Amino acid sequence: MxxxxxxxxxxxxxxxxxxxxxxxxxxxxxxxxxxxxxxxxxxxxxxxxxxxxxxxxxxxxxxxxxxxxxxxxxxxxxxxxxxxxxxxxxxxxxxxxxxxxxxxxxxxxxxxxxxxxxxxxxxRVAEAFWRDCVVDASIIAQWVVSLGRRDAAARTAHLLCEMALRLECAGQGSRTAFEFKATQAHIADALGITPVHMNRVVRWLRQQGVLSWTGRTIRVLDWDGLVRIASFDGGYLEMRRE
Amino acid sequence: MxxxxxxxxxxxxxxxxxxxxxxxxxxxxxxxxxxxxxxxxxxxxxxxxxxxxxxxxxxxxxxxxxxxxxxxxxxxxxxxxxxxxxxxxxxxxxxxxxxxxxxxxxxxxxxxxxxxxxxxxxxRVAEAFWRDCVVDASIIAQWVVSLGRRDAAARTAHLLCEMALRLECAGQGSRTAFEFKATQAHIADALGITPVHMNRVVRWLRQQGVLSWTGRTIRVLDWDGLVRIASFDGGYLEMRRE
DNA sequence: CGCATAGTTGAACGCGGTCAACGTGAGTGG
DNA sequence: CCACTCACGTTGACCGCGTTCAACTATGCG
The missing domain is CATH 2.60.120.10 (Jelly Rolls)
Known part of the structure; x- marks a missing residue:
């Protein structure tokens, strides 16, 4: 087994x-x-x-x-x-x-x-592995775009959209209700901002009414709103079945 | 042929x-x-x-x-x-x-x-291609580090170090004298800063005496100084012959 | 010569950083 | 059961790097 x-x-x-x-x-x-x-x-x-x-x-x-x-x-x-x-x-x-x-x-x-x-x-397995590395690179390239072109709120929203879809795809919750098992400090690190500012962004997102975030549990109250804030297009995740 | x-x-x-x-x-x-x-x-x-x-x-x-x-x-x-x-x-x-x-x-x-x-x-060719994609991903990951953790001058210096080594390795000049065929605006774009600020950074690097930069020709006058400003470690380029 | 592109500089603004403090909940030991 | 601790979250005040807008110069090309 x-x-x-x-x-x-x-x-x-x-x-x-x-x-x-x-x-x-x-x-x-x-x-x-x-x-x-x-x-x-x-x-x-x-x-x-x-x-x-x-x-x-x-x-x-x-x-x-x-x-x-x-x-x-x-x-x-x-x-x-x-x-x-x-x-x-x-x-x-x-x-x-x-x-x-x-x-x-x-x-x-x-x-x-x-x-x-x-x-x-x-x-064919070698190609599958190769392809998996390419998808990984595709995600990293999107992070470069985020760090280079999005402000702190859009970056945060973008990461949340990405993780929401990936977790949903992996069977770990849905895109509107999932566990993001990282501290705000970790997320801030990934986004290239300080934990202090990360927290301000979280407060702002809550005020916008797009999500609730308590502990490690995130509930997306307005998916389209979050997508709009993030300028999110999930194509790069390559998750559509051909 | x-x-x-x-x-x-x-x-x-x-x-x-x-x-x-x-x-x-x-x-x-x-x-x-x-x-x-x-x-x-x-x-x-x-x-x-x-x-x-x-x-x-x-x-x-x-x-x-x-x-x-x-x-x-x-x-x-x-x-x-x-x-x-x-x-x-x-x-x-x-x-x-x-x-x-x-x-x-x-x-x-x-x-x-x-x-x-x-x-x-x-x-073995498939693996060589796969490996080439992995090196590419490794470079992108370093860009994420740059965008997330380095200030504008360090980012610029880092990109210059990277391109210097890659161009040298490709037989296109040496690390201390090479042609970087991109405009300052393009480089600014890659580094996630504005062309205006890019130019200020160039001026600062010139004042530091680490390089001369006229047109598309870059001459590194102080390689170690540039490396220090960039916090550069070229290991990620995977250019050592095993 | 005229026009476009790239480079250069100045002044004012604002996003996000920095520092410092406090709140809060979980775990731990008296 | 409470006191203590520690990690995480939260908030405020001030500051500075990099943006923005605007103007001007330099270079090349028809």
Missing amino acids: PHPALQYFLNRLLIRSPLTEEERQAILSMRFHLAQVSPNVDIVPPGHLVTYSCLVAEGLAGRFGQLPNGMRQITAMYIPGDMCDLHSAMLPRVEWAVQALSAPLTYLKIPHEELLRVSRAHP | PHPALQYFLNRLLIRSPLTEEERQAILSMRFHLAQVSPNVDIVPPGHLVTYSCLVAEGLAGRFGQLPNGMRQITAMYIPGDMCDLHSAMLPRVEWAVQALSAPLTYLKIPHEELLRVSRAHP
Whole structure:
């Protein structure tokens, strides 16, 4: 019986990449080690060679880019079914860190040799992995657009729209009611603003009546309003089934 | 006799991916159409299906993310030997535009069927392509860090360091003397600042004595100084030969 | 010569940063 | 059961980086 996270991961791949039964079984049969971490602990220290990729099973993970002076910036967030660093199968020397953003975070450590064994035996699986990396890059590119062109409120709204759709797609709630297991400080980090200003934006969004946000639970009261504030177009998430 | 741009592209791949003579020949033998464009013309309009990828032969190309309201943000820059949108081989419906940033820009249109034919016949080539996309994503992730954590001067210095190394690696000048064929307005766009402020930053960098910048020619007078201002660490470019 | 594009500079404004304080809820130990 | 602690959320006052608007210069090209 494969771990449910592998099934989630496979389902995510199947949205964009058709795979035969045999290929699906190959993915589900990959060996792994189950692990769990607390926030503020690097799953992988940056600048080192890694031998496995991490598949989020439960919780929220963040990828941190870092400057030589030690400052960090969240460059991606990963929800259950996401392979945090499938990239590292192709570039084992990672230049970033992955950390838990929620407690607890459970994840599967899948050895690169397993990923490469399967992808080399099944070229269509290799393409599915490649395609998954491309979607990840597409999301990061949208973050660049957000950081470069949107003000703090639009950035926040945009991230919320993105996470709402991704969580809905992953079966973790609906776009109008979901758990965003990150602190306001984490979100501020990802958006390139200060936690103080993040909080002001949250207050403003509440005043606009587009959402209620208590603890880690977000309820979107006016989805179209949120989309409008964000100038959101979800096409880049590539979640439509062809 | 293959086009020199294909050779540049192959050389770039070989930095990170060892390939046999047969695999190299397969890449060099891909069919293509030579094309040329002026600035401010989309090579590919966003939201459409594309059937080929673009390999820059001469000049500078930019990838533009765009907001529903029409505002645009440069999310990547491509120099000779770069495949702008190798991504599109895996996701043919592109959510961005590619434009020339220099006049003229010449490039090779390589049909996806060619790329896929070669990559399916040679799994190691598929991995080389996959790896190339991962490096591209790594660069974009660094841009997120820049936009999120660096001030305007550091951002500018960082982009200059990046382009200096990439151009040097591509055989287009040295890191201390190169042509950056983009206008200050384009660079400002990529860095998420206004052209006006971009110019002030250039003036400041000149006053610091780290570079001279006349027309499109940049001369770095103090490389270490520029690196310090940028907090630059080139590891993410993955240009060391293993 | 005339026009367009790129670069340059000044003055005033405002978004978001910075600093500092306080509120609040969960967990912990006396 | 209360006191204490710690992390997270919240709010106010002031400040500065970068924007905005406007003008002017330089360069190249028909």
